[in-house]
Amino acid sequence: MLDLVDETPRVRSLVLAVPGWPEHLAGQHVDVRLTAEDGYQAERSYSIASAPAGERLTLTVERLDDGEVSPYLAGELRAGDELELRGPIGGYFVWEGALGGPLLLVAGGSGICPLMAMLRLRQAAASAVPTRLLYSSRSLEDVIYRDELDRLVAMGSGLEVIHTLTRSIPEGWSGLHRRIDTAMLGAVAWPPAERPLIFVCGPTPLVESAAESLVNLGHEPAHIKTERFGPTGG
Amino acid sequence: MTEQELRLDGNAAAGLLQEIFVHEVTAARGACAACGSVGPMGAQHLYMSPRSPGAVLRCSACEGVLMVIVRAGGRFRLGLQGLVWIEMQDVDATS
Ligand SMILES: Cc1cc2nc3c(=O)[nH]c(=O)nc-3n(C[C@H](O)[C@H](O)[C@H](O)COP(=O)(O)OP(=O)(O)OC[C@H]3O[C@@H](n4cnc5c(N)ncnc54)[C@H](O)[C@@H]3O)c2cc1C
Numbered sequence: 177m178l179d180l181v182d183e184t185p186r187v188r189s190l191v192l193a194v195p196g197w198p199e200h201l202a203g204q205h206v207d208v209r210l211t212a213e214d215g216y217q218a219e220r221s222y223s224i225a226s227a228p229a230g231e232r233l234t235l236t237v238e239r240l241d242d243g244e245v246s247p248y249l250a251g252e253l254r255a256g257d258e259l260e261l262r263g264p265i266g267g268y269f270v271w272e273g274a275l276g277g278p279l280l281l282v283a284g285g286s287g288i289c290p291l292m293a294m295l296r297l298r299q300a301a302a303s304a305v306p307t308r309l310l311y312s313s314r315s316l317e318d319v320i321y322r323d324e325l326d327r328l329v330a331m332g333s334g335l336e337v338i339h340t341l342t343r344s345i346p347e348g349w350s351g352l353h354r355r356i357d358t359a360m361l362g363a364v365a366w367p368p369a370e371r372p373l374i375f376v377c378g379p380t381p382l383v384e385s386a387a388e389s390l391v392n393l394g395h396e397p398a399h400i401k402t403e404r405f406g407p408t409g410g
Numbered sequence: 411m412t413e414q415e416l417r418l419d420g421n422a423a424a425g426l427l428q429e430i431f432v433h434e435v436t437a438a439r440g441a442c443a444a445c446g447s448v449g450p451m452g453a454q455h456l457y458m459s460p461r462s463p464g465a466v467l468r469c470s471a472c473e474g475v476l477m478v479i480v481r482a483g484g485r486f487r488l489g490l491q492g493l494v495w496i497e498m499q500d501v502d503a504t505s
């Protein structure tokens with residue numbers, strides 16, 4: 177464990193150095209295992225948020241106050257502590273530059289993490305694949321990687337980011353202010369005829385409703401890849 | 411909490427399956443015995459709770475059970491009753 181970065185009041189990034197780490201693919205995850213002094217073990221999955229870069233990787237964890245594992249990872253853990261993890265894992269929810277686009281990314285809350293790995297890879301590879309990110313957060317201060325996303329957009333490489341805020345909005349907010357729905361996806365997504373590759377990630381209810389909307393809009397189910405994080409968050 | 415809210419993607423079982431199989435299984439395609447749908451294992455529905463010793467993979471088209479994995483008592487038990495076949499990359503053949 178090298179470093180900790182507070183992304184939002186409830187979200188912290190862990191920068192890890194893993195000797196012998198085989199290069200991962202954007203979208204893959206790791207399983208983190210915690211072992212208590214009495215031998216009790218708890219294991220959870222966390223997406224790799226960083227682009228492939230040697231033996232370094234970043235996880236970004238949202239703290240759920242009543243959770244078992246996330247309050248430790250995004251609260252008590254200190255730089256220099258050791259962490260047991262298994263990975264990189266998964267060969268399905270992944271994007272590589274060669275897969276092309278256009279690319280439609282849909283995220284809710286911490287569901288941005290594996291999609292951020294894709295955006296960071298896209299940037300590192302100087303890819304110009306047309307890409308749109310529709311990102312739902314509770315409030316502006318809950319937007320993870322807000323500054324970095326702004327910077328990536330400003331580079332003018334064909335990336336557009338559309339934020340929607342589901343709870344509070346700052347004064348003068350002119351953007352979207354509701355949950356992701358069919359009309360919103362219809363307005364943001366490329367027409368199905370352009371055959372976008374679609375990745376949807378976040379809390380299970382958000383992922384299911386977005387995927388259903390996309391199918392109703394005429395997108396091919398085989399082009400819609402989902403990563404459900406479970407019941408909470410977002 | 412409803413059953414639907416606890417649903418995950420087959421992809422989330424990749425770590426567990428990695429303990430059993432040599433190859434990456436979530437990118438592998440399989441055929442559902444109940445309805446005949448063919449798709450990647452990572453795209454099927456997974457029911458797996460961190461506090462339970464088992465995981466159930468169901469068909470995303472018909473919710474038929476494809477695979478049951480139980481890890482308990484020092485062993486893995488793999489039930490494959492609902493899977494007609496599963497097809498993975500021959501790692502040696504590619505390249
Ligand atoms: C493939 C994958 C990738 C993921 N990537 C990330 C990531 O990058 N960042 C991130 O922050 N999270 C990620 N997650 C979610 C993460 O794995 C954990 O689920 C999350 O951190 C919560 O863990 P916890 O131990 O803190 O909470 P838990 O103790 O597991 O509880 C979580 C919450 O859900 C409720 N809950 C859980 N199970 C039940 C149940 N059966 N019945 C009723 N209530 C229940 C609890 O009350 C609590 O509020 C990912 C999940 C998956 C599957």
Ligand SMILES: [Zn+2]
Nearest residue numbers: 442445469472
């Ligand atoms: Zn089926």
